[in-house]
Amino acid sequence: MAQGLIEVERKFLPGPGTEERLQELGGTLEYRVTFRDTYYDTSELSLMQADHWLRRREDSGWELKCPGAAGVLGPHTEYKELTAEPTIVAQLCKVLGADGLGAGDVAAVLGPLGLQEVASFVTKRSAWKLVLLEADEEEPQLRVDLDTADFGYAVGEVEALVHEEAEVPTALEKIHRLSSMLGVPAQETAPAKLIVYLQRFRPQDYQRLLEVNSSRERPQETEDPDHCLG
Numbered sequence: 624m625a626q627g628l629i630e631v632e633r634k635f636l637p638g639p640g641t642e643e644r645l646q647e648l649g650g651t652l653e654y655r656v657t658f659r660d661t662y663y664d665t666s667e668l669s670l671m672q673a674d675h676w677l678r679r680r681e682d683s684g685w686e687l688k689c690p691g692a693a694g695v696l697g698p699h700t701e702y703k704e705l706t707a708e709p710t711i712v713a714q715l716c717k718v719l720g721a722d723g724l725g726a727g728d729v730a731a732v733l734g735p736l737g738l739q740e741v742a743s744f745v746t747k748r749s750a751w752k753l754v755l756l757e758a759d760e761e762e763p764q765l766r767v768d769l770d771t772a773d774f775g776y777a778v779g780e781v782e783a784l785v786h787e788e789a790e791v792p793t794a795l796e797k798i799h800r801l802s803s804m805l806g807v808p809a810q811e812t813a814p815a816k817l818i819v820y821l822q823r824f825r826p827q828d829y830q831r832l833l834e835v836n837s838s839r840e841r842p843q844e845t846e847d848p849d850h851c852l853g
């Protein structure tokens with residue numbers, strides 16, 4: 624994946640008819656895959672409290688999701704996905720207020736930054752591709768992932784990957800259009816697998832995150848000091 628793509632997505636709760644509906648809409652099942660994600664944070668959950676999500680996905684490496692520009696309200700999320708390790712390390716140091724760790728491997732800075740495993744689970748995913756559109760309609764293409772985590776939680780995501788902020792409104796319009804065609808209620812949201820994992824297995828951590836989220840309002844101005852690098 625290219626560096627610093629913006630992931631715009633909307634989660635929903637899939638039903639027994641979701642795959643059939645995707646087929647009716649012309650969707651194609653691209654692949655089925657099973658992977659393990661392991662998430663890391665400090666003991667105070669400093670990254671998650673700053674809306675940063677660090678994970679290692681078995682066989683595909685490290686990824687740091689950090690908040691995209693705030694502004695468009697609704698049942699979707701927007702995150703920048705960093706996958707180059709030096710960029711991830713630089714952003715981790717920035718968020719955690721650490722200096723002088725260089726820009727090497729993520730694994731090498733886990734100890735110095737006090738990052739430890741907070742969650743690890745396996746996901747079975749079926750990945751669908753959809754061309755919603757009239758032939759001349761432009762990118763971005765939509766993807767729908769249907770995930771089931773090994774602790775028994777199923778969630779779907781309608782998602783677009785774009786290169787710049789200017790593409791986000793079009794992506795959102797398509798995401799909302801497809802969600803509605805899939806029968807997803809207009810304001811429905813569904814929690815991420817990691818959030819449900821914390822709720823079930825680390826309830827104190829979950830509570831801590833809830834408190835931060837309810838007291839925090841995402842800043843609306845474009846100069847957000849917590850924004851990702853690059």
Ligand SMILES: Cc1ncc(C[n+]2csc(CCOP(=O)(O)OP(=O)(O)OP(=O)(O)O)c2C)c(N)n1
Nearest residue numbers: 634660676688700702780812813814815816817818
């Ligand atoms: C509704 C909602 N969703 C997510 C968040 C933030 N968040 C919580 S956990 C989390 C990290 C996990 O993100 P998620 O999209 O659930 O991961 P996954 O689908 O497995 O990986 P992909 O293959 O798409 O990269 C985020 C960004 C939020 N604040 N609110």
Ligand SMILES: [Mg+2]
Nearest residue numbers: 632768780782
């Ligand atoms: Mg996702």
